[in-house]
Each structure stands twice: as structure tokens, then as C-alpha cells.
Amino acid sequence: xxxxxxxxxxxxxxxxxxxxxxxxxxxxxxxxxxxxxxxxxxxxxxxxxxxxxxxxxxxxxxxxxxxxxxxxxxxxxxxxxxxxxxxxxxxxxxxxxxxxxxxxxxxxxxxxxxxxxxxxxxxxxxxxxxxxxxxxxxxxxxxxxx
Numbered sequence: 001x002x003x004x005x006x007x008x009x010x011x012x013x014x015x016x017x018x019x020x021x022x023x024x025x026x027x028x029x030x031x032x033x034x035x036x037x038x039x040x041x042x043x044x045x046x047x048x049x050x051x052x053x054x055x056x057x058x059x060x061x062x063x064x065x066x067x068x069x070x071x072x073x074x075x076x077x078x079x080x081x082x083x084x085x086x087x088x089x090x091x092x093x094x095x096x097x098x099x100x101x102x103x104x105x106x107x108x109x110x111x112x113x114x115x116x117x118x119x120x121x122x123x124x125x126x127x128x129x130x131x132x133x134x135x136x137x138x139x140x141x142x143x144x145x146x
Contacts, residue, residue: 037100037102038053038054038055038077038100039053039054040052040053040054040102042104047129047130048127048128048129048130049107049110049127049128049130050125050126050127050128051073051075051104051125051126051128052123052124052125053075053123053124053125053126054122054123055077055119055122055123055124056122057122058077058079058119058122058124059119060117060119060124062077062078062079063075063076063077063117063119063124064076064077064078065117065126067106067112067115068103070112071105071106071108072103072104072105072106073103073104073105073106073115073126073128074101074102074103075100075101075102075103075104075124075126076099076100076101077099077100077101078099078100079099106128107128109130109131110128110129110130110131111128111129111130111131111132114128114129115127115128115129
């Protein structure tokens with residue numbers, strides 16, 4: 001049997017760790033400087049690839065999407081705090097994107113000019129259409145014997 005002093009001391013460590021983790025001064029970063037990376041799904045269909053980025057509370061104006069070096073898809077997110085909303089006194093704030101950037105290598109079979117993006121219900125979806133595969137049938141030709 002454990003002494004009651006050990007049991008009491010052991011039960012108290014958990015709340016102090018959570019207080020330290022969720023304190024505004026965690027790692028010297030203010031809540032505005034901390035951010036989480038959005039969750040991302042990458043889906044391959046028969047005709048395209050889709051990148052789905054979970055961005056609740058974000059609008060399409062918070063994003064910048066561009067192609068670099070003809071094979072890199074860059075997604076940037078920067079959320080600027082509204083003056084009215086910045087006066088809130090958060091007791092706990094877990095969803096805050098100050099800035100975020102991620103780059104994906106675009107597969108060779110993607111038609112670069114057809115890439116599109118849409119924002120719906122807090123999910124940014126980027127569609128990368130595949131190039132149309134043209135299957136050539138081998139030509140058959142008779143060779144005359146001389």
C-alpha cells in the first residue's frame with residue numbers, strides 16, 4: 001500500500017502540468033503567436049487529386065495558393081485578427097492560426113492549368129486534374145519484299 005503523502009502528491013501533478021501547458025506564457029509565446037497546423041487530406045480519384053484542408057473560421061481571403069518552379073503547390077494561410085474580436089478575453093484558445101505554409105510536390109500527371117480551389121463549410125479544397133492519357137495504338141504497316 002502506498003503512503004497517503006505519495007498518493008496526494010501524485011494526484012496534484014496532473015493539474016499543474018495542464019496549467020503550464022495551457023498558460024499564456026507557454027514556451028514564451030503569446031496566444032497570438034502560437035498556432036496549430038490545419039488537418040489535411042490528400043485524395044486520389046480516377047480523374048484528379050484533391051487536397052482538403054480543414055480551416056474552420058477562415059475565409060478564402062485568408063489563403064494564398066500559388067505554383068512555384070512548375071512543380072510545387074504552395075498553400076499559405078494568414079489570419080489577421082479583427083479589432084473587435086481581438087478584445088476578447090480568452091480563458092482557453094486552441095484554434096488560432098497566425099500563419100501557416102505548406103508546399104506539395106505536384107505529380108507529373110497533373111494538368112497545371114486546370115488546378116482550381118474552392119472553400120465550403122470551413123474546408124479548402126484544391127483540385128489537381130490529371131492530364132488526359134492518350135493511348136496510342138501501334139500502327140501496323142505492311143513491308144513489301146523486293
